[in-house]
Amino acid sequence: MFCHCVHFWLKPEISDDDRAAFLAGLRKLSESPNVASCRVGAPAGTPREVVDNSYDFQLLVMFETPEAHDAYQSPDDAAHAAFIERFASMWTRVLIYDSVEATPA
Numbered sequence: 001m002f003c004h005c006v007h008f009w010l011k012p013e014i015s016d017d018d019r020a021a022f023l024a025g026l027r028k029l030s031e032s033p034n035v036a037s038c039r040v041g042a043p044a045g046t047p048r049e050v051v052d053n054s055y056d057f058q059l060l061v062m063f064e065t066p067e068a069h070d071a072y073q074s075p076d077d078a079a080h081a082a083f084i085e086r087f088a089s090m091w092t093r094v095l096i097y098d099s100v101e102a103t104p105a
Contacts, residue, residue: 001036001062001063001064001099001102002063002064002068002069002098002099002100003060003061003062003063003097003098003099003100003103004039004059004060004061004062004069004072004096004098004099005058005059005061005064005065005096005097005098005099006058006060006061006094006095006096007049007052007055007057007058007059007094007095007096008022008056008057008058008059008060008091008093009054009055009056009058009091009092009093009094010022010056010090010091011090011091011092013071014090016069018054018090021027021087022090023040023057023058023089025083025087026040026057026059026083027040027085028079028081028083029059029061029080030081031079032072032077032078032079033077034063034068034069034071034072035061035063035068035072035079036062036064036068036076037060037061037062037080038059038060038061038062038097039056039059039060039061040057040058041057041060041067042056042058043055043056043058055095061105065099069098075101
């Protein structure tokens with residue numbers, strides 16, 4: 001599996017309706033034929049110094065293969081392309097962590 005974990009920081013001035021639309025847009029990414037599973041989260045508010053609770057939303061997308069991830073990132077993936085076109089103006093920062101299963105050295 002290929003794990004694509006995205007953290008979004010939204011512009012503070014966006015409205016509650018825009019936040020709700022953004023959340024709905026994140027959830028709609030699960031409709032991509034390239035996505036194996038998709039989860040949308042928000043900061044848990046865990047009170048520990050090592051935990052970053054400063055983001056607004058977290059998107060965790062799982063792909064069967066790295067090639068499926070690459071197809072998702074291409075302009076040919078209608079769900080992903082539509083999300084970026086519609087919502088890119090709403091965020092101030094995006095931080096992505098991609099990972100694959102670790103194997104012994």
